[in-house]
Amino acid sequence: MQTADRLTRAEGIQKVPSPKLDLFIRKGFIGPDECAGLIALIDAERRPSTIADDGGDALFRTSETCDLDSRHPAVAALEEKIAAFTGLDPRLGEPVQGQRYGEGQEFKAHTDYFEPNGADFLRYCAVSGQRTWTVMIYLNEPTAGGATRFKTIGKTIQPETGKLLAWNNLKPDGSVNANTLHHGMKVRSGTKYIVTKWYRERPWG
Numbered sequence: 663m664q665t666a667d668r669l670t671r672a673e674g675i676q677k678v679p680s681p682k683l684d685l686f687i688r689k690g691f692i693g694p695d696e697c698a699g700l701i702a703l704i705d706a707e708r709r710p711s712t713i714a715d716d717g718g719d720a721l722f723r724t725s726e727t728c729d730l731d732s733r734h735p736a737v738a739a740l741e742e743k744i745a746a747f748t749g750l751d752p753r754l755g756e757p758v759q760g761q762r763y764g765e766g767q768e769f770k771a772h773t774d775y776f777e778p779n780g781a782d783f784l785r786y787c788a789v790s791g792q793r794t795w796t797v798m799i800y801l802n803e804p805t806a807g808g809a810t811r812f813k814t815i816g817k818t819i820q821p822e823t824g825k826l827l828a829w830n831n832l833k834p835d836g837s838v839n840a841n842t843l844h845h846g847m848k849v850r851s852g853t854k855y856i857v858t859k860w861y862r863e864r865p866w867g
């Protein structure tokens with residue numbers, strides 16, 4: 663079954679009503695203890711985030727990032743849970759990444775796919791192809807700010823501990839979907855932690 667059909671039928675799922683993209687929300691996908699364990703791993707490993715193309719804006723993505731090692735039991739358990747829920751083939755997935763945003767940090771409006779005609783396309787996509795689905799989980803709730811805003815459909819999603827978002831970055835014909843534009847908005851107070859997992863057209867490697 664296609665991922666979107668599977669998610670549409672999944673327990674506890676909310677499909678954002680828009681013809682412009684497939685975007686799903688599942689509250690409480692993981693519990694507070696699992697979230698706390700992942701936050702500890704992120705805090706141990708974090709480094710400044712990078713970006714394929716910031717368009718000359720050094721403040722485009724100001725968060726910190728880390729790759730989470732799937733040999734760690736907490737990460738392995740998360741990977742299994744995501745695979746069982748989405749049906750996405752784990753071989754197509756990039757390693758899970760953790761992100762941490764302190765006060766004033768954000769990831770400005772962007773798409774997760776690589777620009778098909780951009781300078782970096784071959785560099786990032788030659789082996790594994792374009793990004794397909796994004797799966798993202800909020801691990802906590804900052805005191806203020808830090809929502810994820812999908813501008814073109816006017817939908818803002820608030821961070822909630824354990825809440826999962828999943829969307830398809832491509833249209834049904836396989837071309838990139840510009841309506842997936844989204845902004846990890848500035849944390850105004852407190853700290854925000856998330857994990858993200860991106861999938862590709864072909865096996866990762």
Ligand SMILES: O=C(O)CCC(=O)C(=O)O
Nearest residue numbers: 769809810845846847858
């Ligand atoms: O922090 C967010 O809400 C969005 C994160 C994001 O878009 C990304 O990591 O690609």
Ligand SMILES: [Fe+2]
Nearest residue numbers: 772773774844
């Ligand atoms: Fe993103």
